[in-house]
Every structure is written in structure tokens, then in C-alpha cells.
Amino acid sequence: xxxxxxxxxxxxxxxxxxxxxxxxxxxxxxxxxxxxxxxxxxxxxxxxxxxxxxxxxxxxxxxxxxxxxxxxxxxxxxxxxxxxxxxxxxxxxxxxxxxxxxxxxxxxxxxxxxxxxxxxxxxxxxxxxxxxxxxxxxxxxxxxxxxxxxxxxxxxxxxxxxxxxxxxxxxxxxxxxxxxxxxxxxxxxxxxxxxxxxxxxxxxxxxxxxxxxxxxxxxxxxxxxxxxxxxxxxxxxxxxxxxxxxxxxxxxxxxxxxxxxxxxxxxxxxxxxxxxxxxxxxxxxxx
Numbered sequence: 001x002x003x004x005x006x007x008x009x010x011x012x013x014x015x016x017x018x019x020x021x022x023x024x025x026x027x028x029x030x031x032x033x034x035x036x037x038x039x040x041x042x043x044x045x046x047x048x049x050x051x052x053x054x055x056x057x058x059x060x061x062x063x064x065x066x067x068x069x070x071x072x073x074x075x076x077x078x079x080x081x082x083x084x085x086x087x088x089x090x091x092x093x094x095x096x097x098x099x100x101x102x103x104x105x106x107x108x109x110x111x112x113x114x115x116x117x118x119x120x121x122x123x124x125x126x127x128x129x130x131x132x133x134x135x136x137x138x139x140x141x142x143x144x145x146x147x148x149x150x151x152x153x154x155x156x157x158x159x160x161x162x163x164x165x166x167x168x169x170x171x172x173x174x175x176x177x178x179x180x181x182x183x184x185x186x187x188x189x190x191x192x193x194x195x196x197x198x199x200x201x202x203x204x205x206x207x208x209x210x211x212x213x214x215x216x217x218x219x220x221x222x223x224x225x226x227x228x229x230x231x232x233x234x235x236x237x238x239x240x241x242x243x244x245x246x247x248x249x250x251x252x253x254x255x256x257x258x259x260x261x262x263x264x265x266x267x268x269x270x271x272x273x274x275x276x277x278x279x280x281x282x283x284x285x286x287x
Contacts, residue, residue: 096149113279147286153277159263171231177254
């Protein structure tokens with residue numbers, strides 16, 4: 001039986017590298033480490049052959065197994081769509097105002113609409129549809145173009161002030177900074193504060209009354225209660241899209257606002273438009 005000889009450091013050759021008297025020995029790697037390393041190489045080569053791995057100009061090599069994570073996800077989506085095909089067809093055939101009368105259909109519309117909302121709408125309107133500065137709160141009943149089911153569906157389908165849909169909701173307020181003097185804008189802003197029951201300068205508001213009649217009443221109405229046909233907001237309530245303080249109102253009058261909402265027709269399905277319409281309407285706002 002041979003006896004295993006334990007080698008000392010001095011028995012190994014060196015690489016010739018020396019730092020401050022410390023020599024670098026040329027010792028072999030441990031066998032287990034080498035075998036693991038070789039196994040990893042073999043596994044990597046096998047993986048590159050079996051699965052998509054090597055980048056090409058227009059994608060990657062498909063691999064012998066033709067596996068795709070996107071394909072796997074699509075299989076799950078197709079399976080769910082097949083399961084929902086019957087109730088989705090029923091949803092498409094049912095008028096919006098009749099969805100709520102069918103418990104199963106209403107549940108399907110609410111669940112699907114909530115998913116669509118969180119995917120496409122929550123980024124602007126918030127996860128709870130509470131809105132933010134420049135993005136309407138969908139939980140109240142103040143809607144520029146109307147908050148019934150058909151009006152909401154039209155807004156979702158065609159969007160607001162976008163350049164991709166000919167039927168988009170459209171309204172445009174002039175930049176009065178290019179029309180009126182700063183003193184006149186200040187008077188006009190104080191008049192808006194007055195009609196919205198906020199603290200204001202009475203003398204400036206009196207001057208602003210005439211300015212409002214000449215420049216603003218055509219859209220916002222003589223009593224400043226707005227006009228849905230034109231998408232002009234009611235200025236007498238406490239609901240403000242960008243803010244209702246003097247500074248913000250002055251900025252709005254001076255520079256105008258031009259918020260844009262994309263048209264979702266063609267980007268999501270007709271069934272999804274119905275679902276998210278029903279979901280938004282049942283949140284507590286709408287009409």
C-alpha cells in the first residue's frame with residue numbers, strides 16, 4: 001500500500017512573482033473545483049443548444065426545444081381567454097346600461113375592468129382613481145364631458161385632445177396672456193375666486209366680471225357653471241384640476257392648459273373598453 005506524501009509549500013514551483021518577499025506558488029486547483037468548472041462548461045454548452053441563447057441580429061437562436069417564456073405566458077393567456085370566451089361574447093352583446101342587471105356579467109366586467117384600469121389608467125389617475133394634479137378624480141360626479149356610461153365609454157375610446165383619433169374629445173382655452181394685460185388677468189382671476197366662494201379682492205372682481213362676460217362666458221357660461229358640450233369646467237364648485245388658488249388660476253388664465261389622454265380604441269379590445277367603463281362608473285362617481 002502506497003503512502004500518501006504531504007507536500008510542503010517549498011515543494012511547489014513558483015510563478016516567479018514576488019511581492020515584499022512573498023512568493024506566488026504554482027499550485028494545482030483542487031480536483032473538485034476543476035470537475036465542477038468543467039461540468040459548468042458542459043452544462044452551458046448544452047443549455048445554449050437546447051434553449052434560446054445566442055443573440056442574432058433579429059432575435060436569438062431558438063434552441064432545439066423551441067422554448068419561449070413569452071410563448072408559455074401566451075399559452076396561459078390563451079387558456080384564460082378560451083375559458084372566458086362565452087361570457088365575453090355575452091358582454092359584447094349586452095348594452096352598457098344592462099350589464100349591472102346581470103350579477104355574473106357585472107362581476108366579470110368589474111374584475112376585468114379593474115385589471116385594465118390598473119394596467120393602463122392608474123399611472124395617471126391613481127390606483128384608486130382618485131386623480132392627481134392635472135389628472136381628473138374619477139370618483140366624483142363632476143365630468144367635463146359627462147359621466148354616464150356612454151359618455152365615459154366615448155372618452156375612453158377616443159381620448160382627449162390627442163392627435164391620433166379624429167373623434168377625440170377636444171376643447172382648447174386661449175392663452176389670455178397673449179390677449180389681456182396682467183392687470184386684467186389679475187381682475188379676472190379674482191372674479192373666478194368670487195364665483196367659487198373664495199377670498200378675493202372685491203374691486204378687482206367687479207372689474208373681472210365684465211372681462212369674464214367678454215372673454216370667458218362663451219365657454220364657461222354666463223354664470224360660470226361650465227358647458228359639457230364644449231368640455232368647459234364649472235368654475236363655481238370646489239373641484240379644480242390644476243388648483244383653485246389665485247396663483248394657479250392666474251397661471252391657467254395666462255398660459256392655458258392642454259391635458260392629453262390617449263385614445264384606447266385599437267389599443268385594448270372592445271370588451272376591455274366595456275369592462276373599464278363599467279368599472280370606472282361603479283367606483284362611486286359617474287352618473
